[in-house]
Amino acid sequence: xxxxxxxxxxxxxxxxxxxxxxxxxxxxxxxxxxxxxxxxxxxxxxxxxxxxxxxxxxxxxxxxxxxxxxxxxxxxxxxxxxxxxxxxxxxxxxxxxxxxxxxxxxxxxxxxxxxxxxxxxxxxxxxxxxxxxxxxxxxxxxxxxxxxxxxxxxxxxxxxxxxxxxxxxxxxxxxxxxxxxxxxxxxxxxxxxxxxxxxxxxxxxxxxxxxxxxxxxxxxxxxxxxxxxxxxxxxxxxxxxxxxxxxxxxxxxxxxxxxxxxxxxxxxxxxxxxxxxxxxxxxxxxxxxxxxxxxxxxxxxxxxxxxxxxxxxxxxxxxxxxxxxxxxxxxxxxxxxxxxxxxxxxxxxxxxxxxxxxxxxxxxxxxxxxxxxxxxxxxxxxxxxxxxxxxxxxxxxxxxxxxxx
Amino acid sequence: xxxxxxxxxxxxxxxxxxxxxxxxxxxxxxxxxxxxxxxxxxxxxxxxxxxxxxxxxxxxxxxxxxxxxxxxxxxxxxxxxxxxxxxxxxxxxxxxxxxxxxxxxxxxxxxxxxxxx
Numbered sequence: 001x002x003x004x005x006x007x008x009x010x011x012x013x014x015x016x017x018x019x020x021x022x023x024x025x026x027x028x029x030x031x032x033x034x035x036x037x038x039x040x041x042x043x044x045x046x047x048x049x050x051x052x053x054x055x056x057x058x059x060x061x062x063x064x065x066x067x068x069x070x071x072x073x074x075x076x077x078x079x080x081x082x083x084x085x086x087x088x089x090x091x092x093x094x095x096x097x098x099x100x101x102x103x104x105x106x107x108x109x110x111x112x113x114x115x116x117x118x119x120x121x122x123x124x125x126x127x128x129x130x131x132x133x134x135x136x137x138x139x140x141x142x143x144x145x146x147x148x149x150x151x152x153x154x155x156x157x158x159x160x161x162x163x164x165x166x167x168x169x170x171x172x173x174x175x176x177x178x179x180x181x182x183x184x185x186x187x188x189x190x191x192x193x194x195x196x197x198x199x200x201x202x203x204x205x206x207x208x209x210x211x212x213x214x215x216x217x218x219x220x221x222x223x224x225x226x227x228x229x230x231x232x233x234x235x236x237x238x239x240x241x242x243x244x245x246x247x248x249x250x251x252x253x254x255x256x257x258x259x260x261x262x263x264x265x266x267x268x269x270x271x272x273x274x275x276x277x278x279x280x281x282x283x284x285x286x287x288x289x290x291x292x293x294x295x296x297x298x299x300x301x302x303x304x305x306x307x308x309x310x311x312x313x314x315x316x317x318x319x320x321x322x323x324x325x326x327x328x329x330x331x332x333x334x335x336x337x338x339x340x341x342x343x344x345x346x347x348x349x350x351x352x353x354x355x356x357x358x359x360x361x362x363x364x365x366x367x368x369x370x371x372x373x374x375x376x377x378x379x380x381x382x383x384x385x386x387x388x389x390x391x392x393x394x395x396x397x398x399x400x401x402x403x404x405x
Numbered sequence: 406x407x408x409x410x411x412x413x414x415x416x417x418x419x420x421x422x423x424x425x426x427x428x429x430x431x432x433x434x435x436x437x438x439x440x441x442x443x444x445x446x447x448x449x450x451x452x453x454x455x456x457x458x459x460x461x462x463x464x465x466x467x468x469x470x471x472x473x474x475x476x477x478x479x480x481x482x483x484x485x486x487x488x489x490x491x492x493x494x495x496x497x498x499x500x501x502x503x504x505x506x507x508x509x510x511x512x513x514x515x516x517x518x519x520x521x522x
Contacts, residue, residue, distance in 0.1 A: 241432060249422075256418050
């Protein structure tokens with residue numbers, strides 16, 4: 001407490017005042033309060049709100065309250081000089097003499113630095129929270145302890161077609177798909193009762209009226225005593241992920257279906273092939289398949305093998321396996337079928353064969369045919385089919401001879 | 406293409422479908438009870454083709470074991486998801502992926518070993 005003359009000269013000061021202001025009586029008594037004792041380091045005398053308040057109290061003769069002001073106190077040189085940050089709450093009370101004139105003014109000052117600094121820190125941390133919430137790629141919201149919406153970040157406005165005020169006043173329910181509302185309400189109620197986290201998937205209507213899937217998470221915030229002071233919530237757009245996951249599933253289902261069909265087709269073809277192979281191998285006529293331009297034996301049936309008992313022919317080129325037929329012109333015939341893709345059929349053709357694998361050639365007669373085998377429209381081999389007609393030819397010749405006689 | 410190649414291709418495709426199915430279940434899909442049971446496509450593969458043609462292969466037993474582990478993880482994730490622990494369930498897809506890597510690598514080993522024979 002400090003007492004001033006109507007000219008704002010310091011008349012008296014309490015010990016507490018001196019202590020807080022770190023001054024001695026000698027330093028401030030009889031000094032002008034604002035010009036000499038405590039000049040403002042930033043504001044001019046006329047701009048000083050303390051002067052304005054004192055002026056007002058002096059004129060109105062009524063008590064004047066000052067807003068909380070920051071008035072930093074100069075530190076004595078002995079303490080390193082400079083200024084000490086201080087916040088003040090002050091009132092100016094005019095004391096009147098018998099004639100009703102202001103005899104002096106009492107400034108009652110309380111140091112509220114601690115309270116004001118705490119307030120400032122809180123507002124700074126709130127600012128930080130807001131900045132973070134605005135920077136988040138999600139829709140962010142908070143509610144008070146009773147679940148009433150207190151804050152929405154700007155993204156809500158961008159996502160929905162409503163202003164933040166509309167959403168805050170009328171609630172976020174209006175953007176949620178009606179089918180999802182009962183579940184969401186139940187989950188929220190449960191989380192609220194249990195004071196626990198909540199995660200729920202729900203559809204929210206965007207600007208274009210499209211309901212997009214979101215994953216919404218809420219979490220209670222507790223004070224030191226464990227009382228809930230607020231709820232923080234976020235809403236992440238997971239629509240594209242959901243669509244992608246669904247598409248991927250459909251693709252894979254198609255793929256599995258296709259692969260079942262491949263298996264089925266393969267099994268069918270395989271069983272047909274086996275039937276044919278059995279027929280082919282056990283047929284009472286000669287069959288062989290010659291592959292490639294050098295007519296390599298790929299399959300030889302039993303009847304064909306009987307032509308050359310004990311001879312290893314499989315996978316060998318015809319010219320190598322049965323060299324005696326080369327000069328009889330059969331390779332040229334096969335080449336012709338292979339190159340033109342046209343079948344060749346011959347009846348009762350004499351062939352010299354080394355039947356007993358002893359180098360002695362014997363004449364035998366065959367009726368045979370060469371059929372091209374196509375793979376993707378190209379000849380890949382030749383199916384040779386034939387049967388021996390030596391006996392018939394000989395009998396006929398004999399009959400002819402007898403007829404001539 | 407031979408029958409073993411087709412058999413293993415079948416299993417590989419069914420396995421990938423299985424993963425897709427798990428993922429879709431955790432992104433709003435339903436829990437397909439038949440699919441995730443022993444009567445699902447993979448269960449049938451093991452009880453028919455697998456036990457018919459490859460019962461003596463070491464890797465087959467291992468594959469069946471890894472698949473059983475996958476089934477158990479799937480059930481765990483389903484419970485988490487249904488219980489509202491959506492993040493935890495999505496996080497659990499990492500375990501599915503790990504088991505799947507093991508499954509596919511076993512399958513590849515078996516496939517290549519039989520190809521060499």
